Amino acid sequence: MGVFDEALAASLRRPPRAAGRRWWPFSPAGTLLFAACVPIFVFLMLPTLVVVPMAFTPKPLLEFPPSGISLRPFRDLFHDSAWMSAGAVSLKAACLAVAIATVVSTMAAMALHSAKFAGKGLLQSVILVPIVAPLIVLALADYEFLLRFHLTGTWTGIGLSHSVLAAPYVFITVQASLAGLDPALVRSARSLGAGSLSVFRHVYVPVLRPGLAAGMLLAFIASFDETVIALFQQGPQATTLPVKMFTDIQYELSPKIAAVAALLVGVATLVFSVQAAALVGRRSARWGGRPAAGSPE
Amino acid sequence: MGGQPREDGHPVQGVAGRLTGGVPFREALARASLLVPLCVVYALLLVWPLALLARTSLEGGLAAYGDVVRTPLFRPVMVNTLVISAVTTAIAVVLGYLCAAAIWRAPAGLRPLAVALVLLPFWTAVLVKNFAWAALLQDNGVFNTLLRKLGAPGHPALLHNRFAVIVGMVHYVLPYAVLPIFATMSSLDARLERAAASLGASRAAAIWFVIVPLTLPGVYAATLLVFIICTGFFITPVILGGPRDMMAANLVDLYARQLVDFRAASALAVMIIVGVSLLVSVYQWLPKEGQFGRL
Numbered sequence: 205m206g207v208f209d210e211a212l213a214a215s216l217r218r219p220p221r222a223a224g225r226r227w228w229p230f231s232p233a234g235t236l237l238f239a240a241c242v243p244i245f246v247f248l249m250l251p252t253l254v255v256v257p258m259a260f261t262p263k264p265l266l267e268f269p270p271s272g273i274s275l276r277p278f279r280d281l282f283h284d285s286a287w288m289s290a291g292a293v294s295l296k297a298a299c300l301a302v303a304i305a306t307v308v309s310t311m312a313a314m315a316l317h318s319a320k321f322a323g324k325g326l327l328q329s330v331i332l333v334p335i336v337a338p339l340i341v342l343a344l345a346d347y348e349f350l351l352r353f354h355l356t357g358t359w360t361g362i363g364l365s366h367s368v369l370a371a372p373y374v375f376i377t378v379q380a381s382l383a384g385l386d387p388a389l390v391r392s393a394r395s396l397g398a399g400s401l402s403v404f405r406h407v408y409v410p411v412l413r414p415g416l417a418a419g420m421l422l423a424f425i426a427s428f429d430e431t432v433i434a435l436f437q438q439g440p441q442a443t444t445l446p447v448k449m450f451t452d453i454q455y456e457l458s459p460k461i462a463a464v465a466a467l468l469v470g471v472a473t474l475v476f477s478v479q480a481a482a483l484v485g486r487r488s489a490r491w492g493g494r495p496a497a498g499s500p501e
Numbered sequence: 502m503g504g505q506p507r508e509d510g511h512p513v514q515g516v517a518g519r520l521t522g523g524v525p526f527r528e529a530l531a532r533a534s535l536l537v538p539l540c541v542v543y544a545l546l547l548v549w550p551l552a553l554l555a556r557t558s559l560e561g562g563l564a565a566y567g568d569v570v571r572t573p574l575f576r577p578v579m580v581n582t583l584v585i586s587a588v589t590t591a592i593a594v595v596l597g598y599l600c601a602a603a604i605w606r607a608p609a610g611l612r613p614l615a616v617a618l619v620l621l622p623f624w625t626a627v628l629v630k631n632f633a634w635a636a637l638l639q640d641n642g643v644f645n646t647l648l649r650k651l652g653a654p655g656h657p658a659l660l661h662n663r664f665a666v667i668v669g670m671v672h673y674v675l676p677y678a679v680l681p682i683f684a685t686m687s688s689l690d691a692r693l694e695r696a697a698a699s700l701g702a703s704r705a706a707a708i709w710f711v712i713v714p715l716t717l718p719g720v721y722a723a724t725l726l727v728f729i730i731c732t733g734f735f736i737t738p739v740i741l742g743g744p745r746d747m748m749a750a751n752l753v754d755l756y757a758r759q760l761v762d763f764r765a766a767s768a769l770a771v772m773i774i775v776g777v778s779l780l781v782s783v784y785q786w787l788p789k790e791g792q793f794g795r796l
Contacts, residue, residue: 233704234606241603244596245618248675251633252625254643258636266636268643308539315535331539334547338733338777340750341770344757345550348557348767368546371539400531429626432735432750436757449628453740457636465629472624476617 252469259459259466266457277459284460290448293359294428297444300363301370301427302420308367309374310416314408316379318387332372339432342369347436357439365433370423377422381415382408418482425475429468551774558767565768574752582749585663585738586731589670593727594720596671597678601719604679605686616683623676631740634669635660638741665741673737674730678723685719686712721787729780732773749773 254268261267262274281287312331316324334342346365347356355361385408393403431446438447445464452461558565569575604615622630637643638659645656659665689712697707735750747755753773756766 231704233708237599237603237606241599244600244675245615247672248618248622250637251630251672252621254637255629255633268636268646304542308542311535312539315532319529319532330543336729336777336781338750338773340733340735340753341554341774342547342550344753344763344766344770345554346546347757348553348763349546349550352553364546368543371542425624429628431628446626446628449632450736450740453628453632453635457632457639461632462636465626465632468626468629472621472626472629475624476620479620480613480617 255462255465255469258462261459261462264459266459266462277463281460281463286443287445287448287460287464290443290445293362293442294445296359297363297366297434298424298427300360301366302423304364304367305370305374305423306416306420309371309419310378310412313375313378313382317382317385331375334369335372339430343433343436346433350437356437357442358437359442361437362434362442362444363427365437366427366430369430369433370426373422373426374416374419377415377419378412379415381412385411414482418478421475421478425471428471554767554770557763558771560764565764566772569756569765569768569772574747574755577745578747578749578752581745581747582732585666585670585734585746585748586728589667589674589731590724590728592667592671593674593678594682594724597675597723597727598682598716598720600675600679601683601686604683619676619679622672627673627736628740630672631669631737634665634672634741638665638668660741661743663742663746666738666746669737669741670731670734673734674727677730678727681723681726682716682719685716685722689715718787722784725780725784725787729777732777732780 257270258266258268259277260273260275261270262272262276263270309331316328342365346361350356350361350365355364390403390407393407398406429446431444431450434442434444434447435450438444445468449461449464452458600615600619604612604619607615635642639645640656640658640660642660644659648656693711693715694707697711698704702710732748733750734748735754738746738748738751749769750773753766753769756762756769
């Protein structure tokens with residue numbers, strides 16, 4: 205995660221060489237490089253470019269390019285109770301996961317803020333383990349675990365399993381936003397008589413807000429898009445949107461699935477915009493001020 | 502011996518000071534208590550399930566491990582996993598290097614756009630991508646329709662084979678390859694190239710002997726990251742692959758959900774954890790930025 209924010213931030217910095225005042229700013233080698241990359245970027249965007257138009261087909265069968273524009277797939281989707289309840293299960297599970305992840309990770313990030321002790325690095329990497337752990341292993345382990353508490357086949361079980369998956373995302377973003385908070389500020393607030401609650405409200409919350417918002421969004425996506433854990437725990441009352449997509453795609457590629465996919469592309473676009481906006485905001489907030497420690501600027 | 506002096510000038514004395522990094526003991530305790538909820542959640546929802554998994558795999562000693570290794574499916578599935586992951590990683594790192602270089606060299610106005618083109622697919626759900634590739638590659642799908650219109654004889658089977666799996670996987674992991682390499686490139690000193698040129702290197706020589714070696718740490722990190730992600734693929738082989746493209750995660754699924762043999766499934770899962778942990782530990786050995794002296 206860190207590396208992605210870093211890449212995004214780097215992309216907003218000035219490139220190493222200012223482009224010359226020539227009509228074509230690239231060297232021959234540069235031109236060749238860009239020419240080689242055009243197909244790669246097209247390849248990256250291809251699924252998005254195909255899915256969205258397909259979702260607006262007027263025909264009952266999937267077609268590309270669509271022979272017209274209609275909202276029929278979306279109408280069919282919103283009248284399909286199976287898809288709607290799948291959406292509801294996904295939302296409920298994601299909200300539970302985000303709630304748990306936000307509370308525990310924010311508290312942990314506050315605990316580790318400016319703390320120095322042996323094993324801090326180890327603790328931090330343990331917190332990040334769910335990001336690299338193979339999903340299939342977690343899926344099987346969570347299934348065996350929840351079976352003991354009769355929680356398989358419920359959205360609660362899915363939400364609980366997802367909360368560990370979502371926690372590292374909140375932790376990373378909250379920790380990043382806390383990096384700009386001087387611990388002396390917390391001590392001064394305390395010495396001026398502020399209680400724990402009012403220190404949290406008046407010192408931490410203003411600093412945390414952007415990181416918290418971004419982290420909760422990432423946590424939401426981590427749960428909402430997750431398929432393998434939800435697949436293992438699926439039941440008649442607990443089929444999430446991605447699980448329903450997974451089973452339906454194997455059966456038939458229908459315009460309804462295209463409509464769901466187009467909606468999910470919308471969600472992805474939203475997340476990306478929020479991430480970019482947060483980063484641009486952080487940059488302009490720092491503008492003129494002292495850059496935070498560890499900042500590449 | 503006193504602890505580190507605090508900013509207000511009162512050093513915290515003794516062992517407690519040394520343990521807490523100079524923060525008064527009571528404050529350190531209050532702060533440590535903030536870690537409790539996270540520890541409880543991780544213990545309950547990560548450590549306990551994994552411990553249960555390990556215990557299930559060990560019911561009846563190591564028998565489950567022996568059974569899994571001896572099944573005729575085990576070898577081909579492991580070979581599939583390694584071959585598909587290696588091919589995907591190789592393609593993704595080469596394409597990713599080109600993309601990263603293009604983003605790095607792009608004029609300031611184009612850079613955010615180029616990064617957006619990488620990050621948008623990164624945030625798109627796996628199933629959206631798989632659905633799109635299936636729609637593109639199926640027999641009466643977009644590519645075959647196009648080929649037919651161009652007058653190509655017959656229509657090649659593009660879906661439900663290894664080609665489709667690798668296309669889908671390369672697409673999924675490409676952002677994971679681009680971003681670490683780009684991060685390394687953008688941390689390079691812009692004056693390096695001019696320094697090389699002033700010492701008489703041609704542009705090609707400067708790139709090949711100065712820039713490329715300095716970006717290798719990013720390439721190593723990307724290669725390892727992408728390979729680890731590849732070995733865990735589950736959805737893509739099912740949707741885009743055929744029966745002969747089964748990967749390790751699919752074998753766990755087969756044992757757990759189709760054969761309902763949780764001992765075997767757990768044993769296989771433990772083997773996967775051990776394998777991935779070994780790969781992650783390789784990361785410690787990779788040259789990091791600042792260790793360029795060896796190159």
